[in-house]
Amino acid sequence: MYQVLARKYRPQSFAELLGQEPVRATIENAIAQKRIAHGYIFAGQRGTGKTTVARILARCLNCVEGPTPHPCGRCSSCLEIAQGNAPDVIEIDAASNRGINEMRELRENVRYRPSRDRYKIFIIDEAHQITNEAFNALLKTLEEPPEWAVFVLCTTEAHKIPATIASRCQQFAFRSVDFGVLVGRMAEICRAEGIEADDEALAVLAQAGEGSVRDSLSALDQAIACCGQRLTGPEVRQLLGLYSLETLEKTAAALEGNSPAAMLEIAADLENSGRNLQYYCRELCRYFRNLLVAKIAGTPTRLIAAPAAEQARLAAVAGRFREEDLTRWLQISLDIYSQLQYSLQPRLHLELGLLRLLYAGRLQPIEEVIGALAGGGAPAAPETAGGAKQPAGGAPARMAAPAAVRPAPVRPPAAPPAAGPAAGDGSLKQRLTASLEAMNAGMSAHAVEASEIRESANAVEFMAPRSSHLALRAPDVGRALEQVLGRKVKVVVSEGGGAAEPARAGQGGPERNEAAERALEHPAVRRFQELFPQSQVREVRNLRED
Ligand SMILES: Nc1ncnc2c1ncn2[C@@H]1O[C@H](COP(=O)(O)OP(=O)(O)O)[C@@H](O)[C@H]1O
Numbered sequence: 001m002y003q004v005l006a007r008k009y010r011p012q013s014f015a016e017l018l019g020q021e022p023v024r025a026t027i028e029n030a031i032a033q034k035r036i037a038h039g040y041i042f043a044g045q046r047g048t049g050k051t052t053v054a055r056i057l058a059r060c061l062n063c064v065e066g067p068t069p070h071p072c073g074r075c076s077s078c079l080e081i082a083q084g085n086a087p088d089v090i091e092i093d094a095a096s097n098r099g100i101n102e103m104r105e106l107r108e109n110v111r112y113r114p115s116r117d118r119y120k121i122f123i124i125d126e127a128h129q130i131t132n133e134a135f136n137a138l139l140k141t142l143e144e145p146p147e148w149a150v151f152v153l154c155t156t157e158a159h160k161i162p163a164t165i166a167s168r169c170q171q172f173a174f175r176s177v178d179f180g181v182l183v184g185r186m187a188e189i190c191r192a193e194g195i196e197a198d199d200e201a202l203a204v205l206a207q208a209g210e211g212s213v214r215d216s217l218s219a220l221d222q223a224i225a226c227c228g229q230r231l232t233g234p235e236v237r238q239l240l241g242l243y244s245l246e247t248l249e250k251t252a253a254a255l256e257g258n259s260p261a262a263m264l265e266i267a268a269d270l271e272n273s274g275r276n277l278q279y280y281c282r283e284l285c286r287y288f289r290n291l292l293v294a295k296i297a298g299t300p301t302r303l304i305a306a307p308a309a310e311q312a313r314l315a316a317v318a319g320r321f322r323e324e325d326l327t328r329w330l331q332i333s334l335d336i337y338s339q340l341q342y343s344l345q346p347r348l349h350l351e352l353g354l355l356r357l358l359y360a361g362r363l364q365p366i367e368e369v370i371g372a373l374a375g376g377g378a379p380a381a382p383e384t385a386g387g388a389k390q391p392a393g394g395a396p397a398r399m400a401a402p403a404a405v406r407p408a409p410v411r412p413p414a415a416p417p418a419a420g421p422a423a424g425d426g427s428l429k430q431r432l433t434a435s436l437e438a439m440n441a442g443m444s445a446h447a448v449e450a451s452e453i454r455e456s457a458n459a460v461e462f463m464a465p466r467s468s469h470l471a472l473r474a475p476d477v478g479r480a481l482e483q484v485l486g487r488k489v490k491v492v493v494s495e496g497g498g499a500a501e502p503a504r505a506g507q508g509g510p511e512r513n514e515a516a517e518r519a520l521e522h523p524a525v526r527r528f529q530e531l532f533p534q535s536q537v538r539e540v541r542n543l544r545e546d
Pocket residue numbers: 005006007008009010011016017018019020045046047048049050051052053154174177213214215217
């Protein structure tokens with residue numbers, strides 16, 4: 001019968017254990033000094049050795065030569081523990097035995113001396129799944145444990161273990177195993193199994209586990225079942241739904257070239273070749289993560305689970321992008337990934353997501369703009385993602401606007417040019433105000449309302465109180481006039497005008513208008529309007545009043 005590799009190659013001693021050096025050193029020392037606790041919590045990612053170490057610990061404690069950090073491996077205790085049928089080592093899967101009854105049974109069981117060996121060891125897997133009542137029962141036992149009882153709680157979610165329990169246990173954190181170590185282990189096991197695997201295949205298997213030895217070994221099982229005795233990188237990658245660097249580099253190239261068409265090609269290729277879009281997206285997240293790490297930490301680095309040659313390629317690509325862009329893309333790709341999991345239209349979601357990546361690269365960081373405003377200097381011309389200049393006629397820099405000054409919404413289509421000259425002041429004023437309101441230029445609309453308007457052949461004069469002048473000079477007024485009159489005219493603003501203050505501005509009185517004027521004249525506001533000609537000041541509020 002075929003025994004899965006993970007079980008066949010379970011380490012039987014600390015010497016065979018990969019990684020987890022701190023755990024190992026602490027436990028070895030404690031045993032050597034005969035300081036044995038009644039409760040242990042082994043916490044960490046799955047497949048990193050929690051159950052394995054719990055069993056090794058059991059061996060250390062119950063070996064006929066023990067307690068010893070170096071169990072003999074030959075006595076019946078050692079052998080039975082390896083086979084999982086030692087009478088005094090009780091393994092409980094809390095995922096299926098999580099209730100109070102099981103814990104009561106356990107409490108009963110704890111009270112009896114070990115049937116043969118020194119200690120009675122309870123290994124509770126998935127311990128975070130135990131119910132509250134059951135935890136309470138366990139707590140009673142941990143508060144006054146019989147001298148022979150040792151509990152090992154294994155969990156991937158240590159934070160779900162109640163503090164009352166945790167404080168009575170020694171905690172150990174199991175870490176994911178380094179890429180290089182995993183590759184070595186895969187090579188060893190392949191050799192022992194008579195499997196020929198090329199370096200790339202070994203690297204892919206190690207990557208597939210994401211730090212979990214068990215997951216890498218399961219991937220190896222799968223590869224052997226599918227590809228036989230000879231494993232090659234591309235085959236294994238295809239089998240596991242992993243993507244080659246080339247595929248992912250295409251996405252980077254589309255970003256660098258600022259090419260939506262290339263992005264859509266990528267989505268189409270994936271779908272046409274029947275690839276799983278979600279896997280792709282997961283790989284894309286990892287890719288951006290690795291690019292970012294390469295950028296920040298430099299390569300080669302332990303932080304990236306990839307062979308040196310692959311890391312060099314990552315570094316080369318990362319060099320062409322900015323850290324902020326990579327960060328944003330990582331964030332977006334994570335979003336796409338989570339959306340894709342629930343999507344009924346994965347292809348559409350992916351396409352949209354890929355385009356979002358592209359557009360996000362063109363955003364100019366708001367910090368830069370604000371920094372430039374504060375410093376008085378002009379911000380650098382917006383760069384495209386790759387640092388390449390904006391293509392001629394390209395979209396203007398988009399930016400995430402701060403809450404206070406929102407860019408104008410998409411303009412309504414221009415009103416058809418008026419059929420003849422304006423009939424008179426009254427109707428021109430109304431139409432102009434309406435047009436400005438439609439543009440969301442409320443301040444200018446008020447100002448127009450408050451003015452007396454005189455129209456001549458090539459100019460329109462607004463006579464208004466000084467407080468309205470700024471709003472009348474806003475470019476919106478010119479635009480609205482052009483819309484209403486169907487031709488370009490000069491805007492003249494002059495003092496005077498008999499019209500009363502507009503009703504709405506009356507809310508705050510004249511001081512309010514003065515404050516607005518001062519705000520609008522502020523150099524930073526002006527500069528902002530220059531930089532973002534489409535932006536509009538909708539409202540000026542005195543923060544001290546609010
Ligand atoms: N640190 C490790 N060193 C060597 N092999 C490991 C390690 N962690 C896990 N394994 C392999 O994975 C299998 C499952 O490990 P296990 O200890 O049950 O993981 P966990 O309990 O952390 O989920 C083991 O049988 C072994 O083959």
